[in-house]
Amino acid sequence: MTGTREAPGPRGHWFWGSLRERRSESLPFLLRMHREYGDVAQWRMGPVNRVLSLVNPEHVKHVLVEHVGRYTKGVGAQRLSAMLGNGLLTSEGDFWKRQRRLAQPAFHLERLVPLVRVMEEEGRYMLERWRTRPDPSAPLDLAQEMARTTLSIASRALFSTQVMDEADRVLPALTVAQQEVNGRVLSLLPLPLGLPTPGNRAFVRARQTLDAVVFDIIARRRSGETRGQDLLAMLMEARDADTGEGMTDGQLRDELMTLFIAGYETTANALAWTWSLLSEHPEVEEQARAEVAQVLGERVPTAEDVPRLRYLSQVLEESMRLHPPAWVMVRQALEEDALDGFRIPASPRLIVAISPWVIHRQPSLWPEPERFNPERFSPERSAGRPRLAYLPFGAGQRHCIGQRFAMMEMVLLLAQVLRRYRLRRVPGWRAEQEPLVALRPKGGVPMHLEPLTSP
Numbered sequence: 034m035t036g037t038r039e040a041p042g043p044r045g046h047w048f049w050g051s052l053r054e055r056r057s058e059s060l061p062f063l064l065r066m067h068r069e070y071g072d073v074a075q076w077r078m079g080p081v082n083r084v085l086s087l088v089n090p091e092h093v094k095h096v097l098v099e100h101v102g103r104y105t106k107g108v109g110a111q112r113l114s115a116m117l118g119n120g121l122l123t124s125e126g127d128f129w130k131r132q133r134r135l136a137q138p139a140f141h142l143e144r145l146v147p148l149v150r151v152m153e154e155e156g157r158y159m160l161e162r163w164r165t166r167p168d169p170s171a172p173l174d175l176a177q178e179m180a181r182t183t184l185s186i187a188s189r190a191l192f193s194t195q196v197m198d199e200a201d202r203v204l205p206a207l208t209v210a211q212q213e214v215n216g217r218v219l220s221l222l223p224l225p226l227g228l229p230t231p232g233n234r235a236f237v238r239a240r241q242t243l244d245a246v247v248f249d250i251i252a253r254r255r256s257g258e259t260r261g262q263d264l265l266a267m268l269m270e271a272r273d274a275d276t277g278e279g280m281t282d283g284q285l286r287d288e289l290m291t292l293f294i295a296g297y298e299t300t301a302n303a304l305a306w307t308w309s310l311l312s313e314h315p316e317v318e319e320q321a322r323a324e325v326a327q328v329l330g331e332r333v334p335t336a337e338d339v340p341r342l343r344y345l346s347q348v349l350e351e352s353m354r355l356h357p358p359a360w361v362m363v364r365q366a367l368e369e370d371a372l373d374g375f376r377i378p379a380s381p382r383l384i385v386a387i388s389p390w391v392i393h394r395q396p397s398l399w400p401e402p403e404r405f406n407p408e409r410f411s412p413e414r415s416a417g418r419p420r421l422a423y424l425p426f427g428a429g430q431r432h433c434i435g436q437r438f439a440m441m442e443m444v445l446l447l448a449q450v451l452r453r454y455r456l457r458r459v460p461g462w463r464a465e466q467e468p469l470v471a472l473r474p475k476g477g478v479p480m481h482l483e484p485l486t487s488p
């Protein structure tokens with residue numbers, strides 16, 4: 034397929050293109066490009082690299098669903114693989130297909146139901162930690178609290194082990210690794226890891242620490258010292274249909290690290306943004322709390338309660354519309370393609386960007402896009418909206434494998450906290466978006482907790 038025209042966009046600086054504007058005002062820059070140039074916009078990032086950005090759900094469907102074979106994840110995945118290796122998020126082709134097939138059953142509903150107990154328990158431990166903290170009047174960083182809890186849930190669900198037992202080792206290593214991965218993914222030309230720069234050395238050390246933790250988990254399971262009906266068990270039992278071989282320790286490491294990192298930070302950020310939005314919209318918070326009281330009362334929540342907490346799901350959906358943790362997905366064309374007559378050349382120098390953050394703010398799809406209104410996701414209001422107008426979990430064959438897991442976990446944690454606390458933002462604090470690999474609230478989400486009942 035060929036296109037005849039270059040997609041429109043700014044000329045930019047003769048050498049840097051639009052790199053500086055894109056860096057200094059990142060998200061608003063993306064919105065502006067589409068306001069000024071339409072559904073397909075293109076700009077230069079430095080002398081040779083270009084970005085072609087799409088917002089029309091039909092165009093998104095073309096790339097992610099209908100012609101998925103024409104695109105790879107390209108440079109974005111290569112840079113993430115410094116940390117994640119060749120796991121589900123970063124692998125391609127037949128290898129990805131096989132690994133996805135092996136991992137998929139672990140995310141079926143019947144395998145997730147027993148995990149509700151783990152999620153509920155970790156939520157309870159978190160509330161207990163809050164209740165017994167030395168200074169209950171001091172603000173608490175909800176972003177950090179959510180990360181701690183989703184990390185604990187991910188590690189128990191994936192390998193029936195509490196990595197937080199080694200929090201002193203694991204947390205600093207994760208922070209360094211994520212900072213470096215963010216730097217590498219966002220950099221124009223990251224330095225090869227072999228160069229002994231301070232950043233590279235810190236990253237390699239952090240990765241070694243995390244590898245040691247994961248390889249130790251694998252070794253203890255292989256020796257029979259630990260057991261578990263978890264994802265690790267499923268991946269270890271899986272056999273290649275052609276060769277009959279199981280996964281090597283290296284492959285297991287890559288899949289576990291991927292699920293662990295892809296699974297906890299996204300979920301933590303979505304929850305942190307939700308608390309920030311609820312604190313700004315007390316009427317929504319009260320409606321959500323009323324639903325929890327009506328559906329759960331004081332009962333321990335079960336898997337059956339999750340679909341009944343419908344308004345809570347809508348709150349989360351609307352929160353991820355405004356603040357999708359995976360704010361951009363990138364692809365690279367493997368063969369020449371075209372959209373609306375615009376050329377999409379097959380070149381490693383051209384990144385095709387699909388940003389849920391921008392798509393979720395298109396006024397033609399979302400009237401009054403900046404307004405937080407969970408009613409948008411009521412069944413009536415959702416009917417008739419193009420499916421790919423909303424894609425916080427991606428779309429097509431590479432869509433998020435953990436979507437159901439994440440929704441379950443978030444609904445349960447939201448319900449547990451709403452039942453015990455009203456959260457009030459610290460005066461003067463304003464939520465600011467930091468678009469790293471995941472969309473984070475810059476500087477965390479400091480909140481005052483007002484207890485509702487004595488637990």
Ligand code: HEM
Nearest residue numbers: 121122295296299300303359362425426427431433435439
């Ligand atoms: C709110 C939480 C989450 C969000 C917003 C999210 C978002 C996404 C998105 C947008 C993609 C597609 C990326 C692309 O097409 O380039 C993706 C893929 C993926 N996610 Fe999630 N995710 C979340 C939670 C989770 C959880 C809990 C897990 C695992 C336990 C997980 C594991 C993965 C994996 C393995 C992939 C790659 C799938 C593949 O390519 O086959 N995610 N996620």
